[in-house]
Amino acid sequence: MDTNAYVTFLVVGVVTVVIDGQIIYHSGKRYLRHSAGDPAAESSMTRLVVVLFHLAVLGVLALLSTVRFPGGGSLPGVVGRLGVLLLIVAVAHGIAIGVLTRLREEQAVEDYRNRPPVDRRLPEATIRPIDPSD
Numbered sequence: 767m768d769t770n771a772y773v774t775f776l777v778v779g780v781v782t783v784v785i786d787g788q789i790i791y792h793s794g795k796r797y798l799r800h801s802a803g804d805p806a807a808e809s810s811m812t813r814l815v816v817v818l819f820h821l822a823v824l825g826v827l828a829l830l831s832t833v834r835f836p837g838g839g840s841l842p843g844v845v846g847r848l849g850v851l852l853l854i855v856a857v858a859h860g861i862a863i864g865v866l867t868r869l870r871e872e873q874a875v876e877d878y879r880n881r882p883p884v885d886r887r888l889p890e891a892t893i894r895p896i897d898p899s900d
Contacts, residue, residue: 771844772831779827779851783820786855791816794866798873811869819862826854 791812798808830851835843 771840775844775847776827776831778848779831780824782851782855783823783827786859787816787820787823790819790859790862790866794862797866798870808873812866815862815865815869819858823855823858826858827851830854 794812794815795809798812799805830847835846835850
């Protein structure tokens, strides 16, 4: 792959990963905010998931840029690499969404466990049973 194709692949790949990471970050914060919890903790958990996403996918991007690909260094080779990268980004995006969903479920369970106790006493019956002697 010639230098121009290599640089083009890396620039388009990094921009794609950063944009998708920002989408996950902002959507993840809103997603976790709707569950009752600490907003600072929700933001930091989302940030941790996004940092892991960026590191993993940028690492794959770096490895993918060094692999020999059919089509050589011409346009078909760059497009083929970008196609593989987009599939990897899609899988990583799905994993990040799964992690955020798991975090939200854990918050819901924790909120359920920490709720105040409910008074289990039932009020007196509003309907009297039928008396057969009447």
